[in-house]
Amino acid sequence: MPVLPEPTPSAVPTPSAVPTAEPPALAWRGVRISYAARAGDAERVVAVDGVDLAVPRGGTLGLAGESGCGKSTLAMSALRLLPRSAVVAGTVELDGEDVLTMRWGRLRAVRWTEASIVFQGAMHSLNPVRPVGQQIAEALELHREGSAGPTEARVRELLALVDLPAARASAYPHELSGGQKQRVMIAMALACDPDVVIADEPTTALDVVVQAQVLDLLTGLVRERGLTLVMISHDLAVLAAVCERIVVMRHGRIVEEGPARQVVSDPQHEHTRELAAAFPVIGDPASRLRVGRGSTGAVGGSHPVDPVGPGAGTGAGSAGEGAAAGAAVLEVRDLVVDFRSRGSRVRAVDSVSMSCGAGEIVALVGQSGSGKTTLARTILGLQAPTSGEVRFGGELLPRSRAGLKRYRRQVQFVLQDPSASLNPKHSVHEAVAEGIRIHRLPGDEGERVARALTQAELTPPERYLRALPQELSGGQRQRVVIAGALALEPTYLVADEPVASLDASVRGEILALLLRLKRDLGLGALVITHDLGLAWNIADRVLVMHRGVIVESGPVEQVLLDPQHEYTRSLLAVVPSELSRR
Amino acid sequence: MSAAAPARPGSAVAARRRAQLQGVTREFAGNRSGLVGLVLLVLVVAAALLTPLLIPFQTLDVTRLTAGQNEPPSGSHWLGTDPAGRDVVALLLWGSRISLLVGFAATAVSMVIGTVVGMAAGHFTGWAQAVIMRVIDFFLVIPGLVLAIVLSSVLSRGVWTIIIAIGVTSWAATARIVRSQTLSIEARDYIERARALGAGDGHILGRHVLPAVLPLVLANTTLTVGSAVIAESTLSFLGLGDPSTISWGSMLKTALDTGAATAGFWWFVLPPGLAIVVVVLCFTLVGRALEAVVNPTLRSR
Numbered sequence: 031m032p033v034l035p036e037p038t039p040s041a042v043p044t045p046s047a048v049p050t051a052e053p054p055a056l057a058w059r060g061v062r063i064s065y066a067a068r069a070g071d072a073e074r075v076v077a078v079d080g081v082d083l084a085v086p087r088g089g090t091l092g093l094a095g096e097s098g099c100g101k102s103t104l105a106m107s108a109l110r111l112l113p114r115s116a117v118v119a120g121t122v123e124l125d126g127e128d129v130l131t132m133r134w135g136r137l138r139a140v141r142w143t144e145a146s147i148v149f150q151g152a153m154h155s156l157n158p159v160r161p162v163g164q165q166i167a168e169a170l171e172l173h174r175e176g177s178a179g180p181t182e183a184r185v186r187e188l189l190a191l192v193d194l195p196a197a198r199a200s201a202y203p204h205e206l207s208g209g210q211k212q213r214v215m216i217a218m219a220l221a222c223d224p225d226v227v228i229a230d231e232p233t234t235a236l237d238v239v240v241q242a243q244v245l246d247l248l249t250g251l252v253r254e255r256g257l258t259l260v261m262i263s264h265d266l267a268v269l270a271a272v273c274e275r276i277v278v279m280r281h282g283r284i285v286e287e288g289p290a291r292q293v294v295s296d297p298q299h300e301h302t303r304e305l306a307a308a309f310p311v312i313g314d315p316a317s318r319l320r321v322g323r324g325s326t327g328a329v330g331g332s333h334p335v336d337p338v339g340p341g342a343g344t345g346a347g348s349a350g351e352g353a354a355a356g357a358a359v360l361e362v363r364d365l366v367v368d369f370r371s372r373g374s375r376v377r378a379v380d381s382v383s384m385s386c387g388a389g390e391i392v393a394l395v396g397q398s399g400s401g402k403t404t405l406a407r408t409i410l411g412l413q414a415p416t417s418g419e420v421r422f423g424g425e426l427l428p429r430s431r432a433g434l435k436r437y438r439r440q441v442q443f444v445l446q447d448p449s450a451s452l453n454p455k456h457s458v459h460e461a462v463a464e465g466i467r468i469h470r471l472p473g474d475e476g477e478r479v480a481r482a483l484t485q486a487e488l489t490p491p492e493r494y495l496r497a498l499p500q501e502l503s504g505g506q507r508q509r510v511v512i513a514g515a516l517a518l519e520p521t522y523l524v525a526d527e528p529v530a531s532l533d534a535s536v537r538g539e540i541l542a543l544l545l546r547l548k549r550d551l552g553l554g555a556l557v558i559t560h561d562l563g564l565a566w567n568i569a570d571r572v573l574v575m576h577r578g579v580i581v582e583s584g585p586v587e588q589v590l591l592d593p594q595h596e597y598t599r600s601l602l603a604v605v606p607s608e609l610s611r612r
Numbered sequence: 613m614s615a616a617a618p619a620r621p622g623s624a625v626a627a628r629r630r631a632q633l634q635g636v637t638r639e640f641a642g643n644r645s646g647l648v649g650l651v652l653l654v655l656v657v658a659a660a661l662l663t664p665l666l667i668p669f670q671t672l673d674v675t676r677l678t679a680g681q682n683e684p685p686s687g688s689h690w691l692g693t694d695p696a697g698r699d700v701v702a703l704l705l706w707g708s709r710i711s712l713l714v715g716f717a718a719t720a721v722s723m724v725i726g727t728v729v730g731m732a733a734g735h736f737t738g739w740a741q742a743v744i745m746r747v748i749d750f751f752l753v754i755p756g757l758v759l760a761i762v763l764s765s766v767l768s769r770g771v772w773t774i775i776i777a778i779g780v781t782s783w784a785a786t787a788r789i790v791r792s793q794t795l796s797i798e799a800r801d802y803i804e805r806a807r808a809l810g811a812g813d814g815h816i817l818g819r820h821v822l823p824a825v826l827p828l829v830l831a832n833t834t835l836t837v838g839s840a841v842i843a844e845s846t847l848s849f850l851g852l853g854d855p856s857t858i859s860w861g862s863m864l865k866t867a868l869d870t871g872a873a874t875a876g877f878w879w880f881v882l883p884p885g886l887a888i889v890v891v892v893l894c895f896t897l898v899g900r901a902l903e904a905v906v907n908p909t910l911r912s913r
Contacts, residue, residue: 412808435810438808442808443805450800464806468815
């Protein structure tokens with residue numbers, strides 16, 4: 031049965047909005063999509079399983095869910111862009127016309143003129159060897175028999191629409207920033223003036239500041255041009271910032287549907303609650319130093335929050351205060367790191383001083399390009415500093431090979447992308463034992479590996495020992511990386527965006543693991559992130575880094591609830607959960 | 613999760629290797645020309661290995677010969693006799709032993725040098741890399757055959773001289789391939805993780821880089837054997853080999869020296885030439901099939 035959302039009072043004030051007799055701009059009716067598991071294989075994987083959904087003209091719909099839940103497949107079916115091996119049942123109606131039974135010529139005409147797609151990953155969807163203006167014009171040339179003049183004018187118009195100067199039309203993709211590329215993708219989607227735009231994870235690879243700009247742009251376009259927008263994301267807060275209604279999918283089925291505010295603030299289905307909890311509201315005491323399922327019951331949603339002082343609210347808060355008082359183990363003084371790039375010097379880290387205590391989790395927050403990863407690599411001795419010093423336990427970071435090797439038993443590293451940071455040919459056992467073998471640790475190797483895996487909560491360890499990384503989920507892979515670090519019994523952990531490439535529900539589990547390691551093993555950690563919510567979730571102190579300089583630092587509550595520096599304020603203003611509140 | 617039953621990790625690794633090997637075998641078996649090449653190669657190698665049992669070396673002793681010189685093919689001598697009255701089939705089989713030995717041994721020398729130097733050139737940075745790269749460039753630009761001729765005339769005559777001469781002059785291309793693969797492997801995050809775990813150069817090269825470049829080297833090896841066989845024939849033909857050993861190249865040289873080629877004794881000229889062509893072709897077919905297995909992007913082209 032098709033679900034036609036009733037017009038909400040807060041609907042976008044476009045004149046075209048909803049006379050109910052008119053067919054919806056886009057509707058899926060009983061859609062079921064399956065793929066052949068392998069080429070030529072009879073077994074089929076069902077990606078979308080009986081979805082009924084309709085988007086009214088001028089409506090905005092958010093599709094949420096983890097990777098693999100079928101949300102992208104569903105969206106692609108609107109323009110029949112699925113691979114050959116996909117079998118689609120049911121009907122997909124675009125403006126009352128069934129897309130699945132369209133003739134090929136009609137389908138080509140409909141693509142881009144009635145509905146268009148902003149593809150996932152602007153970084154890779156643009157042709158690197160053609161100027162972006164030409165790429166925008168490509169759709170125009172395919173669909174219009176006009177002369178060159180109007181096309182050029184139209185490209186200028188489109189660029190103005192997405193707030194890019196017309197001169198950028200002659201730029202190549204590598205000359206544009208991530209946000210600018212995403213704008214070009216949106217301009218491409220708007221080229222033929224479609225009624226329906228489908229945006230597939232339009233902000234996933236962008237940092238918070240740029241994400242806010244792109245979301246603003248989309249909201250503005252919907253309001254001014256009466257676009258019908260279907261937006262896909264795994265982040266409920268991002269969807270809530272743009273969309274009126276949110277649909278949550280899992281295993282190819284819709285598990286929850288409703289007005290955006292309601293879905294985010296009062297989720298009914300357990301899976302929605304998990305998704306909502308993964309991106310905490312900063313200032314919400316329920317998610318402070320608590321992650322995962324523990325906090326899901328009390329997500330307060332979009333209400334202003336009481337300031338949390340020491341001792342106020344949860345006991346965990348005061349425990350954090352206690353840990354922050356620990357002696358400083360990691361000290362950085364006047365650290366400068368320069369890179370030479372084409373003759374000119376680029377200062378990535380600019381006289382940074384900081385200190386981190388034992389058993390304390392410190393979050394280093396900043397946009398991409400702020401130098402936070404360089405700082406981490408320098409602390410780990412993977413990058414030589416230009417000047418300044420790093421001290422661990424009072425001793426200067428060694429320069430000699432043997433000294434560095436000893437140092438690495440103390441300080442360990444967790445990388446961003448667990449799929450890339452494990453050798454695909456090494457089993458879990460080999461990956462975890464790698465450090466043990468390098469340092470020739472005494473005792474039984476199997477026992478040490480099993481202990482590390484247990485500490486990383488891969489239990490029972492025997493189940494995982496012989497698995498290859500490709501057989502594990504993203505979260506399990508990250509646990510293997512953490513176990514590999516723990517096998518050396520370090521006292522300090524440096525984690526570079528440890529959850530940025532993981533699914534929302536797994537994110538909570540990994541963060542909870544970091545918290546538990548801190549509690550049980552007294553393991554201190556420097557966690558690098560662009561996500562202020564993560565800092566609110568697990569950190570005791572937060573350092574805000576901007577253009578190689580630490581602009582603000584202090585306890586989490588102080589910095590995030592009462593930011594002093596302008597940059598911190600601007601970062602906080604663009605957190606999606608804040609955007610959806612406006 | 614495929615890992616259900618607890619098992620010793622060692623046996624698990626062995627099981628996985630077996631499964632991988634089966635996959636490679638299946639992939640290779642699907643390539644018909646590669647399969648034809650492999651079957652022919654196995655036959656040639658088996659014949660070369662069994663030659664001492666089939667045809668004792670004494671039959672080539674000039675003092676005990678019964679046949680006349682340059683006899684055309686007949687029932688007793690399938691491919692006739694050479695200018696000294698020796699049976700050409702026997703010469704061909706004995707010659708295959710030297711040709712293949714030189715081919716394999718020279719390739720082994722070339723591969724070991726190429727892999728080690730290539731990995732070093734990719735792994736190290738700064739001046740060490742600059743020096744290694746210039747050495748590779750040097751061997752890449754000098755004509756290999758000329759250097760091999762110089763080497764084999766400077767060193768004492770013999771099979772091993774030829775092997776070294778060929779091996780030392782043909783590794784540069786391999787080194788460049790290995791270097792590019794090394795660079796691409798070293799850019800991966802798991803190398804960074806290994807460094808952070810405290811790994812030194814030896815560990816990274818041995819545990820991560822070498823296993824990743826080996827399949828490439830293997831596919832390259834079979835292609836190189838072919839050119840090594842040709843190089844050996846060329847050197848022998850030019851008279852730089854050991855005159856007392858029989859190889860396909862030296863057979864061709866004898867044919868030229870004794871005027872067999874101009875006198876129309878085709879049975880002594882064509883067989884060694886065809887043998888070289890067939891063996892080289894087989895190695896190329898197998899090598900290309902292996903390359904397609906190792907590098908899936910080459911498939912279905």
